[in-house]
Amino acid sequence: MLHSVLAYINSHLDENISLDELAKVTGYSPYHLHRKLKEELQEPIGGFIVRQRMQTAAYLLCLTELPVSEIGLLVGYENDSAFSRAFKSTMGATPKAFRKQQDVHSKDLQQAQYVSLKCEVVRLPEQQAIVFPSIGNYFSRDIYKVWDKVKSFIESENLTPADFIFMGVLHDCQNVNPQSLCRYDAAIICKKDTKLNVNKNFITTLPGGKFAKYRFCCPVTEYANIGGLINSHLQHEAHQKHAYGISYFRFQTLPTHDTADNLFIEWFIPIN
Structure with missing residues (x-):
């Protein structure tokens, strides 16, 4: 009890x-x-x-x-x-x-953590972003190594993290397990109307749609537990179905491999 x-x-x-x-x-x-x-x-x-x-x-x-x-x-x-x-x-x-x-x-x-099981249903618009693709384990801090490339790119453009929105793009979020190797993109959206020196092949449109938004903050080692808790709440308490499609982690700050633990994350889960 x-x-x-x-x-x-x-x-x-x-x-x-x-x-x-x-x-x-x-x-x-x-x-x-x-x-x-x-x-x-x-x-x-x-x-x-x-x-x-x-x-x-x-x-x-x-x-x-x-x-x-x-x-x-x-x-x-x-x-x-x-x-x-x-x-x-x-x-x-x-x-x-x-x-x-x-x-x-x-x-x-x-080793503390924060999770809110308040499910907020939101609609996200399509957004143009620069993506840095990778493959890795969603439950490992190594998935954040790709963000070190993002940091170098921002510095090369003489800009600062405050000039961007940071989104982790999870392509294979359904039926994932702690041993899975999955596609993961680090996506950045520039807040400034400025021309960036980037190959057009790395510019894409992030799909919009209907999402359930949850918020959490914890060490990476707790991602599997937090993910299970949120998915259970989504289905049994919020009565929403996790649809096939891309999920997003929206970060408050530029994540890196060294700062992967205890990032505050807004998780957008696609729903029907």
């Missing part, structure tokens, strides 16, 4: 989590669940949820470059001031001050 409650809480931190919702997960009545959780956790469930939100926020503050306000939203706070007060009360420093001390905290947070 406790495991299912903790799993639900940690995958819904960006939502309002009520005792009634937790009761549905466990099959207990809200009254009996409240008593049982207090016995197990040695604290009220409300206080435990706040602590989980703040510990996850600490992970995102130290190991990503996400704005503080966005991190607040990811752990369930729409108001910046309320998030800052709650964080300082739990962690002893404001979010901005805590981030400045990330060298002190980062080592303890390396």
Whole structure:
């Protein structure tokens, strides 16, 4: 029972989590669940949820470059001031001050993770992109080696990562397993209206369409577990069918082989 409650809480931190919702997960009545959780956790469930939100926020503050306000939203706070007060009360420093001390905290947070099982159905337009093709294992950090070529290309054009949108293009996302070698493209979309020195064979149109969007952040070694969790939610909770077609990982920053762990990713899964 406790495991299912903790799993639900940690995958819904960006939502309002009520005792009634937790009761549905466990099959207990809200009254009996409240008593049982207090016995197990040695604290009220409300206080435990706040602590989980703040510990996850600490992970995102130290190991990503996400704005503080966005991190607040990811752990369930729409108001910046309320998030800052709650964080300082739990962690002893404001979010901005805590981030400045990330060298002190980062080592303890390396194996943490974030996943949101809030399924958002979106439509993506077709987009023209420069692609750097590769083949590899989606569950290995070696798949990110192709992004080192992207980094070199951007530098050769005298541009910066801030001038681009970064998309990992997963061509073989359905029925993949940890041993599969699959096609993977690093795709970049330039935000500037500027002429780039690139072979036209590497310019393509990324297909648009209807997608389910999920968000996660974790070490690469957890991709298989997170992927299974999200695909299960897509089918059984969101009642959507994973369609054949390209999936996308949209990154907040330029990924590289050295920085592959703990990237914040928006995963766009094609659906019918």
